[in-house]
Amino acid sequence: MAPVFPLCPEVAPVPVSMPQRQTSMREAILDAAEELFSKSGFRAVSMREIAQASGANLGSISYHFGSKDGLLRAIYDQHSGPMNRRRSELLNEAQRIRDPEDRLAAIVRAFILPSLSEADGSVGGGARFARLRAVVMAERHEEAQKIIAETFNPINLAFIDALQECLPHLPRADIVWRTHFLLGAVSYTLINPWRVARLSDGEADGENTQEALAQIVHAAVAAFRAPATDGAAA
Amino acid sequence: MAPVFPLCPEVAPVPVSMPQRQTSMREAILDAAEELFSKSGFRAVSMREIAQASGANLGSISYHFGSKDGLLRAIYDQHSGPMNRRRSELLNEAQRIRDPEDRLAAIVRAFILPSLSEADGSVGGGARFARLRAVVMAERHEEAQKIIAETFNPINLAFIDALQECLPHLPRADIVWRTHFLLGAVSYTLINPWRVARLSDGEADGENTQEALAQIVHAAVAAFRAPATDGAAA
DNA sequence: GCCTCATTTGGACGCCTGTACAAATGCTAG
DNA sequence: CTAGCATTTGTACAGGCGTCCAAATGAGGC
Numbered sequence: 001m002a003p004v005f006p007l008c009p010e011v012a013p014v015p016v017s018m019p020q021r022q023t024s025m026r027e028a029i030l031d032a033a034e035e036l037f038s039k040s041g042f043r044a045v046s047m048r049e050i051a052q053a054s055g056a057n058l059g060s061i062s063y064h065f066g067s068k069d070g071l072l073r074a075i076y077d078q079h080s081g082p083m084n085r086r087r088s089e090l091l092n093e094a095q096r097i098r099d100p101e102d103r104l105a106a107i108v109r110a111f112i113l114p115s116l117s118e119a120d121g122s123v124g125g126g127a128r129f130a131r132l133r134a135v136v137m138a139e140r141h142e143e144a145q146k147i148i149a150e151t152f153n154p155i156n157l158a159f160i161d162a163l164q165e166c167l168p169h170l171p172r173a174d175i176v177w178r179t180h181f182l183l184g185a186v187s188y189t190l191i192n193p194w195r196v197a198r199l200s201d202g203e204a205d206g207e208n209t210q211e212a213l214a215q216i217v218h219a220a221v222a223a224f225r226a227p228a229t230d231g232a233a234a
Numbered sequence: 235m236a237p238v239f240p241l242c243p244e245v246a247p248v249p250v251s252m253p254q255r256q257t258s259m260r261e262a263i264l265d266a267a268e269e270l271f272s273k274s275g276f277r278a279v280s281m282r283e284i285a286q287a288s289g290a291n292l293g294s295i296s297y298h299f300g301s302k303d304g305l306l307r308a309i310y311d312q313h314s315g316p317m318n319r320r321r322s323e324l325l326n327e328a329q330r331i332r333d334p335e336d337r338l339a340a341i342v343r344a345f346i347l348p349s350l351s352e353a354d355g356s357v358g359g360g361a362r363f364a365r366l367r368a369v370v371m372a373e374r375h376e377e378a379q380k381i382i383a384e385t386f387n388p389i390n391l392a393f394i395d396a397l398q399e400c401l402p403h404l405p406r407a408d409i410v411w412r413t414h415f416l417l418g419a420v421s422y423t424l425i426n427p428w429r430v431a432r433l434s435d436g437e438a439d440g441e442n443t444q445e446a447l448a449q450i451v452h453a454a455v456a457a458f459r460a461p462a463t464d465g466a467a468a
Numbered sequence: 469g470c471c472t473c474a475t476t477t478g479g480a481c482g483c484c485t486g487t488a489c490a491a492a493t494g495c496t497a498g
Numbered sequence: 499c500t501a502g503c504a505t506t507t508g509t510a511c512a513g514g515c516g517t518c519c520a521a522a523t524g525a526g527g528c
Contacts, residue, residue: 025475041373043277047516057477062517064475138372138425139275149432156433176434177449183429184422185415191372195417198383199390200410214464215411219457226456229449259505281486291507296487298505 026064028054034075038132042072042141069143072136076144079129080151086114086126087155095162104166108220109213111159111179112186116209127190127209134187167224174229182220189216260298262288268309272366275373276306303377306370310378313363314385320348320360321389329396338400342454343447345393345413346420350443361424361443368421401458408463416454423450 032054036045047068051058065071090110097103115130136144156179163175189196189212196206205211266288270279281302285292299305324344331337349364370378390413397409423430423446430440439445 039374041277043275044373046514048514057475058516059478059518060476066517068516135372135374138369139278140273140369140425153432160433171437173434173438174449176430176438177446178453180422180430180433180440181415181419181450181453184419186418188414188418188421191374196410196414198387199394199414200407203405204407204410206414212411215408216415218460218463219412219415222460223453223457226452229452280484282484291505292486293489293508294506302486 025054025056025060029056029061029064029071030075030078032056033071034128034132037072037075038128038135041135041139042068042144043139047071072141072144073147075129075132076147076151079126083114083126083129084151084155087111088158090114091155091159091162095165100166104163104224105217105221107159107162107166108182108217108224112182112216113213115186115190116213118209130186131190134190137187138191163224170224170228175224177229178220178223181223182216185216185220259288259290259294263290263295263298263305264309264312266290267305268362268366271306271309272362272369275369276302276375276378277373306375306378307381309363309366310381310385313360317348317360317363318385318389321345322392324348325389325393325396329399334400338397338458339451339455341393341396341400342416342451342458346416346450347447349420349424350447352443364420365424368424371421372425397458404458404462409458411463412454412457415457416450419450419454 029050033045033050036050036053047061048058050056050071051061061071065074087110090113091107094103094106094110097106114126116127118125118127133144133148137148160172160175160179163179164170164172167175189206193206193212196204196212204215263284267279267284270284270287281295282292284290284305285295295305299308321344324347325341328337328340328344331340348360350361352359352361367378367382371382394406394409394413397413398404398406401409423440427440427446430438430446438449
């Protein structure tokens with residue numbers, strides 16, 4: 001017997017209005033799984049942990065998602081649509097800016113904002129999902145990498161094209177490299193937010209989204225504005 | 235086992251003297267474990283896989299290292315000394331440069347070169363170990379994070395101090411942030427070297443150490459040279 | 469009322485995990 | 499050659515894992 005969690009989050013000591021999302025068990029499982037995966041990675045979290053955290057039965061997870069991989073894919077399906085839509089909108093907005101300097105900064109911001117902001121129109125916000133992506137990517141989980149590539153490569157290429165338009169003098173390879181570094185900086189910040197605070201003795205705060213966003217945009221814009229990298233400069 | 239990373243162009247075909255290391259079983263286990271951990275992370279690799287890859291018996295691993303955590307710590311112990319020594323040397327060298335512009339670039343290079351180069355004076359080179367650190371760090375393995383912080387924070391702070399000396403006008407928080415981004419870019423490149431090639435249609439090569447080093451140093455120097463980030467600019 | 473279908477439940481399955489340990493082996497010194 | 503110690507071997511263990519399934523439960527249409 002496992003009488004740990006009798007009944008669930010829905011009829012629990014919750015007031016009335018806010019927790020509207022917890023209608024179905026399926027969503028509770030998705031939410032709990034995303035939370036746990038983003039915190040500890042994919043492999044380290046067991047289906048039993050997810051079951052307990054969501055108040056669902058172990059078998060219900062299999063019933064709704066088929067397998068652990070299926071659960072992961074469902075999480076991606078839930079988020080990739082809204083996130084990419086948001087990024088497209090922001091990119092379009094940014095591209096309408098005439099001044100190339102301002103446009104560059106706006107594009108960079110549009111590129112990373114949906115990954116850093118807490119609200120992206122879907123449950124849990126974009127930051128948690130972005131952290132999940134970063135952590136799972138680092139695990140080199142094959143299925144996840146395939147999904148990520150399929151889902152995010154097209155929009156990433158659109159951003160690279162937009163950047164190329166701002167910086168016509170740069171070889172495309174340089175732009176790709178710097179975009180890659182930008183993604184790395186975001187990932188690293190999402191995975192290890194506390195490191196900034198530790199290295200700065202609390203002067204900087206890695207968990208402050210606004211601060212992180214301002215710092216990263218500023219640094220990235222400076223990097224993009226640098227002249228072409230001479231390969232022989234090594 | 236499969237030689238998966240053809241990353242290094244510099245000292246590849248050494249004929250006679252190098253591969254004498256395989257004398258003891260203990261070293262064979264360390265080598266195989268580092269290889270596997272750096273490729274797939276800590277949790278995903280079982281002791282049985284390590285045993286098979288190293289040609290050792292499962293029990294021998296317990297005998298030499300006590301536990302799986304012990305094995306991980308042994309890997310860190312093997313590398314952290316040489317790597318930090320190398321970084322200190324390079325930092326000292328860099329700091330002797332008079333011209334602040336050249337000095338900045340040299341410091342950045344000294345900061346990351348031991349993590350990217352294949353040879354750091356210890357078995358397997360620094361790149362594999364750095365990749366291991368990046369992957370394990372992303373797994374949020376507690377023991378590993380403790381070890382990493384203990385081992386690398388002091389030298390990281392030394393680098394930050396050196397950078398501050400080159401850039402006295404910058405608030406320390408800005409320097410910490412940009413150093414953090416630099417680490418993120420390196421980690422991301424080590425974890426996903428192929429992404430650069432995919433995004434650039436092969437025009438850029440993420441597995442080419444020299445190219446990666448040149449690109450990352452160039453971008454980072456530009457970022458460091460940027461004026462202070464105004465917090466209100468968000 | 470009953471029938472139906474979606475969901476939930478508890479448990480079982482086989483496999484794999486890290487660890488422990490007694491026995492066998494190999495090497496080195498006396 | 500033999501004694502002693504370091505190392506290697508094979509195996510056993512207890513427990514966690516993802517998956518699967520038959521039975522129980524629930525709610526809505528007739």
